[in-house]
Amino acid sequence: MQVELRILRYDPERDRRPHEESYRVEAGPMDRVLDLLHRVKYEQDGTLTFRRSCGHGICGSDAMLINGRNRLACKIRVDQLGGKRITVAPLPGLPVMKDLVVDMEAFFAKFRSVQPFLVNEGVAPVRERRQSAHDRERFDDTTKCILCAACTSSCPSFWAQPAYVGPAAIVNAHRFIFDTRDDAAEERLEILADKDGVWRCRTIFNCTDACPRGIHITQAILEVSRAIVERHA
Amino acid sequence: MPTITRAGRARPQGSSFELAVWYLMRLTGLGLFVTALGHFLITHLLSDPSIQDVAWVSERWGSIAWRTVDWLMLTFVTFHAFMGMRVVVHDYTRGALKTVLTMALYLGALVIFALGTMVVATLPFPVA
CATH class of the missing domain: 1.10.1060.10 (Alpha-helical ferredoxin)
Known part of the structure; x- marks a missing residue:
């Protein structure tokens, strides 16, 4: 099925403030949000920036605000979120460096x-x-x-x-x-x-x-x- | 004791004021659970509010015990309410405004507590 991924993007060299961009990606129910982010980065827009390392919920790199709640992109599946529109934003309360990367x-x-x-x-x-x-x-x-x-x-x-x-x-x-x-x-x-x-x-x-x-x-x-x-x- | 911690930051000058406030907020909360709910029970359920006038209060305050209970409630509620407001002020304000508002709260608490205490202590006992 097609899922709409709305990502809050921010490039400090070009943008004055963060703005939302929408991407349509093919997703199965067992895909994780991290898989969808990879699909966007590899197939649609290579400038999308986010942290991830182990991809298995152990390293703690890919925490972000997904559908309004802080979660690990590698631990939350499309079927758990329900619905065909997923919003992704950087962690709140921390300075954004670029896209989904915050200053830790x-x-x-x-x-x-x-x-x-x-x-x-x-x-x-x-x-x-x-x-x-x-x-x-x-x-x-x-x-x-x-x-x-x-x-x-x-x-x-x-x-x-x-x-x-x-x-x-x-x-x-x-x-x-x-x-x-x-x-x-x-x-x-x-x-x-x-x-x-x-x-x-x-x-x-x-x-x-x-x-x-x-x-x-x-x-x-x-x-x-x-x-x-x-x-x- | 060294002035920096093992992690290399300045050792906090342990203020026990925040600790005392945190603990007293819990104790006064428990106190209010008894006194405020008891007050509500007496003035709204056990006794008809339409007959409650100065004479009714004065008669109830004929007993030192009731005056003590009501004064305790005054103490609990003043502390709990004003320190609760202080939490909000400290979360949402900075700098001079924070200092001014905090001092205003302390002053307000003092005035209300003093006035309440004066009433509890000086209201004449009913003539037998």
């Missing part, structure tokens, strides 16, 4: 700010650092993050106040805060107790809706908030 630098700076790495000053064991299945389970959900920015760029608190550290960074802090092998939970909680830290979450749940990995993001944020309160109690 500020997003990654916030990710780095929460110390998203294991900190353990103790003597390193000869082999691996052991952990019980129960302790590992505590933060299992937040290990799934692929840093696609679908959550942070769907968050109205982030749109209103770009200084907000954002759901993705909090999720990645959560992954280490509740890890029994890590020693820097206190430091991370202190970083997130900042006025632009967890307190800016208004529990809108857009992030949880947007996450292509199904992470319970709002719950993770509130677990971190609670840990900060308990630390002060």
